[in-house]
Ligand SMILES: Nc1ncnc2c1ncn2[C@@H]1O[C@H](COP(=O)(O)OP(=O)(O)OP(=O)(O)O)[C@@H](O)[C@H]1O
């Protein structure tokens with residue numbers, strides 16, 4: 520277990536130094552059940568129907584405080600069960616208070632991406648049903664009608680991306696005066712990506728004495744402004760330092776000659792298991808999807824330049840196993856859970872150690888095992904090693920070429936068939952803004968831009 524100076528919290532209004540718990544955040548303690556944590560029986564029974572009967576560590580740590588109405592900062596590794604950690608006590612508290620008034624949700628969950636909003640909503644919807652609590656997403660890229668209809672009928676919990684929620688408020692169809700609980704999932708990402716002003720405005724519209732919960736695998740200094748302004752005597756639960764490697768995850772650094780980058784990528788993408796591949800830009804994603812199709816590997820492409828319909832369809836195909844390979848920008852790096860991803864491949868090294876941990880965290884979730892491989896060109900080696908050290912990761916370094924048997928041994932690479940597969944016709948791309956903003960590290964093309972507030976958002 521390593522702690523990094525980057526995450527030193529001595530000058531902050533909260534203390535995230537890890538407690539004595541083991542790094543394996545899914546470690547079980549069978550003596551504690553969801554019921555002994557104080558959750559209502561119907562909720563516990565609904566969990567049991569999904570085969571979830573023993574709380575994970577972050578859940579054991581935070582549920583009692585959240586149920587007691589405390590403001591909570593929760594940091595647990597990727598895949599450690601943070602969604603239920605905030606979701607279950609939120610549902611329990613909201614179930615106690617009766618139905619929402621029209622246009623007046625009683626709880627908010629704010630997340631950085633549409634896909635994550637939909638996923639959180641899908642995870643909590645059946646549990647909410649068990650206790651008479653209704654949820655609805657409020658995300659951009661889809662029509663307003665259904666979101667507005669639900670709000671008019673009255674919905675207890677809104678799971679939203681900040682931009683669309685702000686729009687709905689501006690249209691007069693959502694008011695935050697009744698909000699009793701606000702959750703910021705991936706709080707540091709929203710801060711990182713320039714959503715702070717919007718999130719701040721939204722929080723300021725909720726009652727001052729409302730409960731606030733912040734969760735992320737890398738909750739760090741970026742969120743301090745929110746903590747200082749909106750949290751009252753928050754309790755911090757940090758089940759592992761942000762740089763503690765998930766113990767069931769193997770890391771490989773594959774040193775390759777530049778001309779081998781595509782053939783190595785193709786052979787890894789042609790492996791048998793479910794693979795997620797991260798590229799830096801939207802163009803990089805599209806190009807790789809087309810190049811892989813040409814050599815016989817069918818892959819879906821996911822990035823912020825596609826229509827929401829395509830984004831949703833592509834992710835559904837990957838979740839359902841209709842495609843084995845997903846190529847994505849960082850839009851898919853935070854919070855997204857797809858069962859059984861056995862390999863994360865970075866074709867381009869991520870921007871920093873935090874992004875590495877979140878991308879990597881798409882595998883080895885909930886105690887499962889998984890591998891992470893990063894393709895590194897000679898000129899990228901030094902910076903990549905420094906970035907990995909910050910991430911607390913000690914990768915196995917291997918020098919490989921296309922067709923190397925080591926690739927088959929390490930990550931199950933195999934030769935693609937060479938028989939081209941049909942690529943689905945591309946949905947029309949949004950006009951690219953040459954000087955436009957970042958959307959979750961999700962640039963159409965070219966160099967990254969940092970800092971400043973985005974002028975448009977992935978709503
Ligand atoms: N107590 C539990 N028992 C069994 N499975 C669980 C339990 N809690 C959560 N899970 C499962 O673990 C998986 C990962 O959970 P979740 O997506 O909440 O992780 P996370 O901590 O939010 O990760 P990330 O940092 O990537 O967002 C989900 O499939 C979830 O259903």
Ligand SMILES: [Mg+2]
Pocket residue numbers: 601602704854
């Ligand atoms: Mg999560």
